[in-house]
Amino acid sequence: MKPSYYLYITSAILCLLYLIGFFRNGKVYKIFTIYLVGVLVIDFISSKLYSWFRIYNVFMQHFYELFQFVILSYFFSLLLKTRAQLFTVYIILIVLPIFLLARYLIDPNLFFEYNLLETYLTTMPLIVYSSMHLYNNLGEKSDFYYGNLGLLFYLFTSTFIFLFYRLLSVFDLEEKINDLMVNLNITLQYIKFAFFFYQWKLIYFNKDERN
Amino acid sequence: MNAINLENNEIIQVVFFILLAFISMFLVLILFFYFSRKKIVQIEVDKKNLEIDHQKELLNSVLITQEEERKRIAQDLHDDISSKLNVVSLNSHLLKTPNLNETEQLEITNNIIELTQKALENSRRIAHDLLPPVLEKFGLHAGIEELVEEFNSTKTVKVSYKNQIEFESYPIEKHLHIFRILQELLNNSLRHGKATEISIQFTNFDNRKTCTYIDNGLGFDSSSEENQKGLGMKNIESRINFLGGDFNFTSKPNKGVKMVFNFN
Secondary structure, X not given: OOHHHHHHHHHHHHHHHHHHOOOOOOHHHHHHHHXXXXXXXXXXXXXXXXXXXXXXXXXXXXXXXXXXXXXXXXXXXXXXXXXXXXXXXXXXXXXXHHXXXXXXXXXXXXXXXXXXXXXXXXXXXXXXXXXXXHHHOOOOOOOOXXXXXXXXXXXXXXXXXXXXXXXXXXXOOHHHHHHHHHHHHHHXXXXXXXXXXXXXXXXXXXXXXXX | OHHHHHHHHHHHXXXXXXXXXXXXXXXXXXXXXXXHHHHHHHHHHHHHHHHHHHHHHHHXXXXXXXXXXXXXXXXXXXXXXXXXXXXXXXXXXXXXXXXXXXXXXXXXXXXXXXXXXXXXXXXXXXXXXXXXXXXXXXXXXXXXXXXXXXXXXXXXXXXXXXXXXXXXXXXXXXXXXXXXXXXXXHHHHHHOOOOOEEEEEEEEEOOEEEEEEEEXXXXXXXXXXXXXXXXXXXXXXXXXXXXXXXXXXXXXXXXXXXXXXXXX
8 A cells, every 4th residue: 555545544544533523512613623624625626636537636726725725714713813913814815715715716827736825825814813812822721732733734745845845846856855844744744634533532532721 | 869858857857856845944944043032031031930920929929918917007006005095094094083981992003903814815815926036936846836736726627737847957947837837737727627637747868858737627719710819828838939949739529638849
């Protein structure tokens, strides 16, 4: 079996674990669970897309980024506290999708190639929200602390990996280093999952942590 | 030529976004550290303010206790001594009246002797209540023994006392603090807790002197805020502060009271 299959299995187990407490927990937990399941489904479909429909997964990349942006923006809007922060989240949540949609309507071909601006614009706000949440809870108990750390870590690193991969592919070097990049990405995902597992454990075994 | 241009464009685009990502992430990092530092300093300031408020409250309770103690002493002096001396003075004036026969004179002098004796006794009792002489003469151990004996003699409560600490080498001014803490605890157990059994134990473990106080009284919910604000408890706390120790107080309704404090 390829290493990526183990990753899918791990991700599926994580989703199942989070689904166990789905109805017992609050909104934040539910949104997070939907995010995990959504990412698993999109990842799986995009890996199968070529063998099923002969479509490259560039297409799914857009879905993945938009889905991640919208659902995590909502997730952070539930966690953040001050009015200024919430205002920022809502404004970006409305303006950014409209902007991206307008771009695709003007030039539909953009939808079928990698789009760095989209990657940048959809992940950067999430990194900022995640940092805001860390900042808000300095020195006190934080909701979804480890989940947030995992997200921040993965958003940070995966963005660079993606950009780096694009750089190499421009020089036609991606064939040589492809395996390394894929393995690095899988390792990073495992680290992210470790954070999510720990967060799940905290919530499942401790009533105070329920969100 | 066009193809090369296109490729160049792509390279520039990718490099631009990598740079942009680097710069924005560093910006996020720097802003995070900047604001975090500010917030941490604020948290520290808040903590210190809270501590200062607590100290002020303790000081305030010390002042209130002092005033109450003065009031009590004034009342004791007025009721037990001044009133008696008043009668003595009246009687002495009576002695001056002419044509007193011997029996009358004897009666008056007996009255005076009796009253002065009572006043003397009362003044001794007041002085003893303020500061038991045994504490000064024979040290804390004897002082506590006497205190325990006094409580035991009331027959309503059985107090047991065990001590492993040599108090002789302990600074004399600290004896009084420990004595007062125990006095307060015993009074509380009897007055509010209606306790019938009390145990006081001093242990010396790892050069850490510890006193454990347990009663079987009514107890109360020690986790509720309201119950921690009593004047007596605050006094105990400030005395333990003076002793350079800390304390742990636990109590539950109908489960009695347990107080453990240590001192240097």
